[in-house]
Amino acid sequence: MTNIQQEFKKLAVIGTGVIGNGWIARFLAQGYDVVAFDPAEGAEAKTRKTVSHAWSSLEKLGLAPGASRERLTFVPTLEEAVSDADLIQENVPEREELKKNVLASIDQFAKPEAIIGSSTSGIMPSVLQEGLTHPERFLVAHPFNPVYILPLVELVGGEATTQAVIKKAAQFYELIQMKPLIINKEIEGHLADRLMEALWREALHLVNDGVATTEEVDAAIIYGAGLRWAQMGPFLTFHLAGGEKGMRHMLEQFGPALKLPWTKLEAPELTDELKEKVIQGCESHAGDVSISELEQKRNEFLVELLDLVEKYWPESNNLVKK
Amino acid sequence: MTNIQQEFKKLAVIGTGVIGNGWIARFLAQGYDVVAFDPAEGAEAKTRKTVSHAWSSLEKLGLAPGASRERLTFVPTLEEAVSDADLIQENVPEREELKKNVLASIDQFAKPEAIIGSSTSGIMPSVLQEGLTHPERFLVAHPFNPVYILPLVELVGGEATTQAVIKKAAQFYELIQMKPLIINKEIEGHLADRLMEALWREALHLVNDGVATTEEVDAAIIYGAGLRWAQMGPFLTFHLAGGEKGMRHMLEQFGPALKLPWTKLEAPELTDELKEKVIQGCESHAGDVSISELEQKRNEFLVELLDLVEKYWPESNNLVKK
Structure with a gap:
């Protein structure tokens, strides 16, 4: 087991629309424990259905040892989802105020060293990390639909993000069979x-x-x-x-x-x-x-x-x- | 043999850069006689090399009965190239005046019923057909590199082009295994x-x-x-x-x-x-x-x-x- 594998054991997914569910399917296929939270009614059933649909493709791509759909847990609060997670992937709708509110809660309840990746399509990380207690562990990690198949993930740090966090995140996303593309200049819409x-x-x-x-x-x-x-x-x-x-x-x-x-x-x-x-x-x-x-x-x-x-x-x- | 097959027996290609050579390779693979003209030194050797390179892919896609690289003839003048052709594909550099001059010569020496297709990437057909004696048989037929593999060809008629010509051209390009996309509104850059x-x-x-x-x-x-x-x-x-x-x-x-x-x-x-x-x-x-x-x-x-x-x-x- 590499260092990176040891550092990321439990992953949290906040917001389970098309993108959040895509992350869940990829994380599970790569052999992780995943905790998910979404306040929408019926969210869990929808997610499990999506993961089932995706599974045959994931098998063709190759499952990691121990990968199982059973390793997904839905919890009723954001706090429970993130408190024990090593990496939290945020995927709420693309509205700046909403994202900032949700990120503030994640920041509050997560371990200080947990990495927070936002799936935002276009908002700049410096904007989203404003006001966080630990902005240094926040970055944009923007994937492409279907997240469980397409390898690209754009990584963009904000002014307060440390290089160490970007590097560690890149290693993690690479470990889960993605192509992390680090973008050094913040710009609306990334690349x-x-x-x-x-x-x-x-x-x-x-x-x-x-x-x-x-x-x-x-x-x-x-x-x-x-x-x-x-x-x-x-x-x-x-x-x-x-x-x-x-x-x-x-x-x-x-x-x-x-x-x-x-x-x-x-x-x-x-x-x-x-x-x-x-x-x-x-x-x-x-x-x-x-x-x-x-x-x-x-x-x-x-x-x-x-x-x-x-x-x-x-x-x-x-x-x-x- | 369909009517369309009978109507198009000899094809001329004017201008043998990347696009012109792509047309030649496709036409030959589809079993046609092709006559080419390009004033540049060494053009014929370059074309034959390109066609040879393309041939293995064309074999995989499937050659038409009778298809042969030997059915290509280079001639020393534009007049010889077009005088006997049923369809003339123009592929000279993307400069309006140059294209108009070359098209005027093609129009002059071609049979009045021969169809003239221009591979222009962006110039509007109404502009290019101005001043032709038989503008009604001119249209834009814009392909994509590599022309011998990619199926798309955009067909755009100008104000003077007849619907019959567009229809006949569409049938011809379809016969040579392309996807003719007829664009009804002229616009710079087509679609x-x-x-x-x-x-x-x-x-x-x-x-x-x-x-x-x-x-x-x-x-x-x-x-x-x-x-x-x-x-x-x-x-x-x-x-x-x-x-x-x-x-x-x-x-x-x-x-x-x-x-x-x-x-x-x-x-x-x-x-x-x-x-x-x-x-x-x-x-x-x-x-x-x-x-x-x-x-x-x-x-x-x-x-x-x-x-x-x-x-x-x-x-x-x-x-x-x-």
């Missing part, structure tokens, strides 16, 4: 949600302006960019669209388009400094793998992915009208 | 690129503002949203994030976030009309499949997709720094 939100708002504009239906937007992503982003993300994907010279050529060719009204979002100035950051970032991500090898890997991936899409959601075929 | 461009510009801002490196942006997409979008697109994905009540609940919970600075893009007003469009679109995309069944399909898909990502691009593991 992933800013990207998602930009696309989401543009999509809402397109629907609002009568350019497309939601189904056409879904089709435009499913059969195009969505397939590529899953493997390499937006930057490395464009690195491959530039041919042999990669991102350098891509920026030469499409840089001028940043001035065009191709979205309602204004682009930053494509300065030499920004260009070099982008080019070098792509070259570093690609590592020693040549563009031609990258293309081969991408192609093989896409051929298999198209089969998967067809296997699990052939209904998208109906999105493209004849 | 898919607007979504991609919004995310891309936000990503550039994040890099420019020092919030994240390009590699962190890639990680944020690869391990999060990217995995989900490949299957169901942004709208249906959020439909599932709303729990049992789907998008209706999602908009209640995250609608207010549209007022928050979670991206540099301002959102539209979330009117009742827009809400209903979005909710009904998601319900229609989901069809008779319940949220719980959708979740099951999503989960099974994601479990397999994570394996694929690991199999073909384990290098992304290095993106998340320890």
Whole structure:
């Protein structure tokens, strides 16, 4: 057992909506004792149903030794849930005042050294930790739905969060098979949600302006960019669209388009400094793998992915009208 | 042989960069004769190399009877390339004047009934067809890299394009195993690129503002949203994030976030009309499949997709720094 395993034995989940339940399923599958609290009527039954639904996928991903759905306890008060926990995951609705109130209670009843992670999609940690007695052990730990399958968790500390807490949290989330992405600059929406939100708002504009239906937007992503982003993300994907010279050529060719009204979002100035950051970032991500090898890997991936899409959601075929 | 098969026998590709070569590979794999023209030195050798690289993936996807790399001919003039072609795909660099000049030559030398499709990423068809002798047979047919694997092609007619031409083009692109998405409202960037461009510009801002490196942006997409979008697109994905009540609940919970600075893009007003469009679109995309069944399909898909990502691009593991 590693040190980190010894330090985190009991986990508390506060708020059991879609995200809270996702955490519970992941924690249980990773072999932890979980205590949950949610004041909503019928919350426990809903959670147990969600965990049962998720379990077959979790088995396929691989359960930790000792993992059991029986190791979940619902308790009637927040105090009971957090008083004995080593890590508390907060998942109440995305309203600043509500979150601050709940976090104040967690802070009050938790052990002083327990780590508090908030699943907030967009509120900055410095805002949420204001007024806590022990703000140093608070951080944003923002996951993605379904939490029990998707590996990404964004970790963002506030001004009062210690580096030691961020480091320890990263080790813990990694231990439970996640990819902790530490974000060093606080910003509304953190990182992933800013990207998602930009696309989401543009999509809402397109629907609002009568350019497309939601189904056409879904089709435009499913059969195009969505397939590529899953493997390499937006930057490395464009690195491959530039041919042999990669991102350098891509920026030469499409840089001028940043001035065009191709979205309602204004682009930053494509300065030499920004260009070099982008080019070098792509070259570093690609590592020693040549563009031609990258293309081969991408192609093989896409051929298999198209089969998967067809296997699990052939209904998208109906999105493209004849 | 269908009527459409009889109508399209010889295809011309003008401009053989990454996109033009992608078209050539797809056309050849689908069993067509292809004539290509590009004034750049060494263009033919580059194209043949690209097609060779793509061929193993095309074999996996399934070659049409008679498909052969030998059925590609490079010719020294645009006139020779297009004079005998039934469909001409234009892929010169994304500069309006250049495209208009090349399209004027294509229009001049092509058979009057030949269809001209432009691969333009963002220029509106009405702009490009201005001044053509036969503007009625011109449309935007915008594909996605790698064109020989990704099925999406956006079809946009200009003011002068006939409905018959759009319909015939849709039949043709479908015949070559694509998903033609007909877009009825002309707009800069069409549909898919607007979504991609919004995310891309936000990503550039994040890099420019020092919030994240390009590699962190890639990680944020690869391990999060990217995995989900490949299957169901942004709208249906959020439909599932709303729990049992789907998008209706999602908009209640995250609608207010549209007022928050979670991206540099301002959102539209979330009117009742827009809400209903979005909710009904998601319900229609989901069809008779319940949220719980959708979740099951999503989960099974994601479990397999994570394996694929690991199999073909384990290098992304290095993106998340320890």
